[in-house]
């Protein structure tokens with residue numbers, strides 16, 4: 001297996017074929033792994049006039065949906081991947097200034113935007129692929145007191161193995177832009193582990209909810225939905 005430097009864009013292929021034929025702003029917003037049904041953006045609370053950040057936005061489909069269908073002030077679609085940033089800019093750059101496409105590591109962005117956001121969210125995004133002991137305190141710091149963090153993450157590994165009972169990442173399969181196989185780190189944690197690290201990071205009012213997988217297909221998965229409030 002080829003090992004590559006951490007600067008290689010391991011998200012080059014993600015969503016690329018869809019971007020070639022589906023340029024529409026989505027009508028619906030799904031938290032589920034299947035991207036089909038379940039609760040929608042109402043979990044983010046009242047967004048009227050809100051400053052919102054999507055952490056690990058990918059092609060920014062969720063952010064584009066919010067920018068178009070909700071009365072928020074601004075949504076920043078933050079993603080570290082040059083390929084995802086380019087895709088998001090191409091697909092939804094025209095939604096500026098309501099949608100801002102930001103190419104940046106989420107932790108660095110959050111550290112530079114202290115006390116800025118009313119709501120932060122992640123749909124299998126940066127929260128899954130970044131050490132939670134770095135990302136979650138940075139998210140708390142970037143929220144206004146009482147601000148909300150909502151994210152969806154895997155309730156278990158793809159394939160069915162249980163989530164981790166501690167804050168440890170797994171090496172999962174990834175592909176370089178040239179197609180070579182490699183790995184990247186993903187945090188698949190049990191509910192109580194997320195709750196503990198959120199509490200230690202400055203959040204309160206933590207609630208969790210599991211959305212069952214709609215099918216038994218090999219790559220289907222249950223979704224763990226987590227909501228938390230920045231401690232005042």
Ligand SMILES: C[S@@+](CC[C@H](N)C(=O)[O-])C[C@H]1O[C@@H](n2cnc3c(N)ncnc32)[C@H](O)[C@@H]1O
Nearest residue numbers: 056057058079080081105106123125126129130
């Ligand atoms: C599985 S994709 C999900 C994208 C999008 N949320 C969606 O639902 O389609 C994960 C995304 O998180 C981004 N990401 C991972 N770690 C990140 C970090 N530390 N900072 C910014 N983006 C990150 C990746 O570049 C990738 O685009």
